[in-house]
Structures are given as C-alpha cells and as structure tokens.
Amino acid sequence: MTTAALSTKALAIRDRRSVGMGIFFLLVALAIVVAFAFNSTADMTTSFGLNPGAKTNAPRLEEWVLPTQQVLWGLAVVVAFAGGWQLARGFKRVNLVLLIVALIFVFAFLTWAARGESMNLLGMISASLLRAAPIAFGALSGILCERAGVVNIAIEGMMLSGAMTAVVVSSIFRNYDAVNKATGDPLFPSWLVSIGQSLEAANLSDAAPWHLLLGLVGAMMIGGLLAAFHAWLSIQFKVDQIISGTVINIFSAGMTSFLSQRFLQPIQDINSGGTFKILPIPGVSSIPIIGPLLFENSLIIYILFILVIAIHVMLFYTRWGLRTIAVGEHPKAADTLGVNVFKMRYINVIMGGMVAGIGGAYFTIGSVGRFDELLTAGKGFIGLAAMIFGKWTPFGAFGASLIFGFADALQVKLQGLGIQQVPISSEFLLMAPYIVTMVVLAGVIGQSIPPAADGQPYEKD
Known part of the structure; x- marks a missing residue:
C-alpha cells in the first residue's frame, strides 16, 4: 500500500x-x-x-x-x-x-x-481524592515496572501484603506489652523494641507517630520483597510475567487470610495500629476550597503528591528515566549503548513494589487502622486500568485515578440521597467504579500504546 x-x-x-x-x-x-x-x-x-x-x-x-x-x-x-x-x-x-x-x-x-436538596460538593471531591489514593499508588507502581518492560499484575497482592504488614508492625510497636502478654512470646528482639519505643517517645509530630512510620516502612519492605521475587522469576528465569504476578496475588490473598484468621482476629492488639492524623500545612491550608482539598491531608496523601511529581521528573528529565524508557522500548539498543538492562529492570520493579506497599498501607494505617481479609478489593487491578488510561505517564495516571475515585465516591453519595432522589438500585451503584473501569479499558477515548518491549523477556547475546 x-x-x-x-x-x-x-x-x-x-x-x-x-x-x-x-x-x-x-x-x-x-x-x-x-x-x-x-x-x-x-x-x-x-x-x-x-x-x-x-x-x-x-x-x-x-x-x-x-x-x-x-x-x-x-x-x-x-x-x-x-x-x-x-x-x-x-x-x-x-x-x-x-x-x-x-x-x-x-x-x-x-x-x-x-x-x-443540598449536596456537599467539596466534601465529595475530597472523598474522591481519598478513594483515588490507593488506585494512584497502584498506577504509579505499574508505571515504574512497565516503563522498564516488566508487566506487574501482582500489584494487588503487594498492596494486600503491605496493608497487613503496616498494621501489624505499627500495632506491635504501639501495643508491645499487650501483644507479648497475649502471645506469651516476644515477637521482636528487645533491643529492636527499645529503639522503637525510644523513637515513639521522641515523636516529631502527633500526626505521624513513629509506630505508624515504622509500619509504613514495613509495608514498603514487604512490597519491595515481593517485587524482587517477581523480578527474579520474570527476569532471571524468564517466567511468563502474567503467571508470575498471578502466583504472587494468590499467595498474598491466601497468606494474609490465614494470618488474619490465625493471629489478627484472636489477638486484637496486633490489629489496632492507629491511623495518620490530618496534617495541615501552615499558611496554604487556610485558602478557601483549595486549602482543605490539597493542603489538609494525612502524610500518605502528601507522599502521593510528592511521588506523582517526583516520578514524572525522574522519568522524563533524568538519566535514570531516559535509560528506563530505553529499556522498555528497545532493550537491545539500550544494551548496545552500555545500559545494564537487567539491573534497570530489577531496580524499577523493586521500586514499583515499594510504591505498591505504600498504597497497601493506606488501606490500614492511612484509613481505618485495622486489617480485614481482601481489604484492597481489586484496587490494584483498577490501578493498572488507570495506568493504561493515563498512557503510562504519572500525571495522566493520577488524573485517571481521580476519575475512578470519583465514581466510587459518587455511588456512596447517591446511596445517601435515597431512591426517591435517584431511582437507581444500590446494587447498580456499587458496580459504578467497575463499570467505569470496563468502559476505559474498552478504549472509549482511543487506543493506548504501551512501551514496545512491555512484557517481553530480554536475552543478552
């Protein structure tokens, strides 16, 4: 032609x-x-x-x-x-x-x-941001992985494991004596607990006590560990990346359910880590509308804002970002120019896992303060949809996450208005976030093109 x-x-x-x-x-x-x-x-x-x-x-x-x-x-x-x-x-x-x-x-x-009637529009927008947060963390995790050429559908499992780890670690450092009394055995070495309690006594802020910060670090570590396992299977042994991710999802769902039934439900002191409090930013938090929406949030929401900007800058304006894009688009050419393809993929996947771990921590110490089975409810998969919707860019993915978060917040608000105001069944409203996901994946706004080497194992000559 x-x-x-x-x-x-x-x-x-x-x-x-x-x-x-x-x-x-x-x-x-x-x-x-x-x-x-x-x-x-x-x-x-x-x-x-x-x-x-x-x-x-x-x-x-x-x-x-x-x-x-x-x-x-x-x-x-x-x-x-x-x-x-x-x-x-x-x-x-x-x-x-x-x-x-x-x-x-x-x-x-x-x-x-x-x-x-009266509807609190700003309140619903604020709720949309909060409901979009875990989706955005999942989307950012996917961007870090797929920009380097590794498909990571294990984000859901990493978030689920991160959610449990965050609440368990923060609960143990918060309720150490009660946990020891309930279990009969110390769960951590005394020297480690002494460090944790010393940090707790020297809190920098009531909005971010040290036991919650330690829980957040624990969530990042478990997310990074699972991501390293995924990278090891898919990069070193060239296991199909979809299968590897599915294995991690199944493992995380089963293991967290077992640990929840075996320990968290009988011993409530292990499942009460508390939550990050609202941390207003002086000066800007008093701006009408914008202040309460953007500058009066918890620490994890601020971390999300920082990550969106930081990943965008690092991905498109630094040497690491250019190498990441090269590895995801044409790994052989990148290797020819001296870029270590395997190293770049390992680094990006592990970083993506750590971001997913933070997203998991949001469900527990960033929201309700406790863990329940299958708490993430598919938000990791919706995060992948947001990544695709946003065309593998941080700001695009964040915007897409806000759409999904708004759909989720909207169904809650409409149920509160009652059937007389909105003659739509509650079951249909509960499906709203997932219907939006399917519409987006069906390609209403056009075809999204992934990195050229996404999901393809690389073999060095």
Whole structure:
C-alpha cells in the first residue's frame, strides 16, 4: 500500500471519528434534556456545599444555590453547541472537548440528583481524592515496572501484603506489652523494641507517630520483597510475567487470610495500629476550597503528591528515566549503548513494589487502622486500568485515578440521597467504579500504546 493510500485511509478514519464524536455530543445533550431537565420543575433549586465536612482552617463559604431546571437546559445547550461545531468544523483538541463534555454531564447529573436538596460538593471531591489514593499508588507502581518492560499484575497482592504488614508492625510497636502478654512470646528482639519505643517517645509530630512510620516502612519492605521475587522469576528465569504476578496475588490473598484468621482476629492488639492524623500545612491550608482539598491531608496523601511529581521528573528529565524508557522500548539498543538492562529492570520493579506497599498501607494505617481479609478489593487491578488510561505517564495516571475515585465516591453519595432522589438500585451503584473501569479499558477515548518491549523477556547475546 502506498504512502498516499495510507494517508487517505488515516484521514477517513479521523473524519469518521470526528463525525462520531459530534453525534456523541448531541446525544449527551439530548440525555441531559430527557433524563434530567424533563424530570425537574422550574421552581426546584439545587444547593452545593463548598466546605469540607470536617473542621478546617479555611473560612466557611456560603452554599452555591442554583435553579435546577434552568441550569440543566443551559448545560444541554452548551453541549449541543459543541456537537454542532464538531460536526460542522471540528475541534483541534477533540479529546479535551470530550473531557469537558464529560464533566458537564457529571455536573448535570449531580444538579439533577440533588434537586430540592443540598449536596456537599467539596466534601465529595475530597472523598474522591481519598478513594483515588490507593488506585494512584497502584498506577504509579505499574508505571515504574512497565516503563522498564516488566508487566506487574501482582500489584494487588503487594498492596494486600503491605496493608497487613503496616498494621501489624505499627500495632506491635504501639501495643508491645499487650501483644507479648497475649502471645506469651516476644515477637521482636528487645533491643529492636527499645529503639522503637525510644523513637515513639521522641515523636516529631502527633500526626505521624513513629509506630505508624515504622509500619509504613514495613509495608514498603514487604512490597519491595515481593517485587524482587517477581523480578527474579520474570527476569532471571524468564517466567511468563502474567503467571508470575498471578502466583504472587494468590499467595498474598491466601497468606494474609490465614494470618488474619490465625493471629489478627484472636489477638486484637496486633490489629489496632492507629491511623495518620490530618496534617495541615501552615499558611496554604487556610485558602478557601483549595486549602482543605490539597493542603489538609494525612502524610500518605502528601507522599502521593510528592511521588506523582517526583516520578514524572525522574522519568522524563533524568538519566535514570531516559535509560528506563530505553529499556522498555528497545532493550537491545539500550544494551548496545552500555545500559545494564537487567539491573534497570530489577531496580524499577523493586521500586514499583515499594510504591505498591505504600498504597497497601493506606488501606490500614492511612484509613481505618485495622486489617480485614481482601481489604484492597481489586484496587490494584483498577490501578493498572488507570495506568493504561493515563498512557503510562504519572500525571495522566493520577488524573485517571481521580476519575475512578470519583465514581466510587459518587455511588456512596447517591446511596445517601435515597431512591426517591435517584431511582437507581444500590446494587447498580456499587458496580459504578467497575463499570467505569470496563468502559476505559474498552478504549472509549482511543487506543493506548504501551512501551514496545512491555512484557517481553530480554536475552543478552
């Protein structure tokens, strides 16, 4: 096939996508009118709260009161205009317009769902961030691994093991005497416990006591250990990376369930590590809306923000990052230029495992303070979907994680509004995060291209 023919075919595909996107926008506008505007009345209002649920340093803001039906009609007109423009002339950045249309549809849905009621919009956005955190950790873990050419579906198992390790380590250092009395045997050498208790007595902050920091380190270590095992199997012995990851997931699920039933349930002192408290950042935490959302969180959320920025900078602006990308795209060429392919893959996979361990710690010492069987509930797999959605970039994956987190927070909020407000069954609402995952993986926004050598074992000549 000639170059001209290929160009003609590409243009035809682009034109079809452009027309299809325009029709999609018009259908969204029609859905807003039929499903939402027609099911509200002219005298209805919707109130959105702009203050977080908890007490903060930021000043309190008045509720945002909107006329429900008028707003819905206005949003429908905006989306319909976008659809008409797309059909007539086309947008240069159609994916950006698609994102805006999606946000408009979500806002229209919330406006309709909360008609005649009040919904804490900022509280739901904050909940979306918290629910997105473990997904984002999983996505960052996947990026570190797959950018180096190693598929890691064991993130779920690493997070599950990290969750248990974090709460057990923090509980033992927090309740050492009670644990010893319950078990009859010291679980750690006395010298190690003395160090831990000395650190605990010299707390730097009540929001991050040392027993929780030690639990976080333990979660990172177990995540890194499982990742090293995965790397050893897939790099040294060239075991199929999907099989290797599945083995770790099954092992982690079985081992954590056994240990939970054998030790954590009978001895509650091993399963009460506490949680990181909210740590406001002086000065910026008092900014309205943005302050409580970004600068009034726990330590693990701040670690997430730092990791997103750090991994982005390291991946695209450092020698290590360029070598990582080279190993993931063309390992043979990288090897020819003197890059140690095996070493780079080991380092990246172990780092990815440590990040997954932090994500696991969020479920326990970052959230509820205790461990329950299968606590991660598939968030590691959703993290992989966020990684693909974000096209293997840290900021893209974080944005995708926020979408999944919002879907999760939305189903909780809608169940609270009641069946009269939102006539959707609770079972369907519980499926919302996973439906979003399937839609994303089906490729609604276009095909995502992974690193060229992703999942391929490398054999040195």
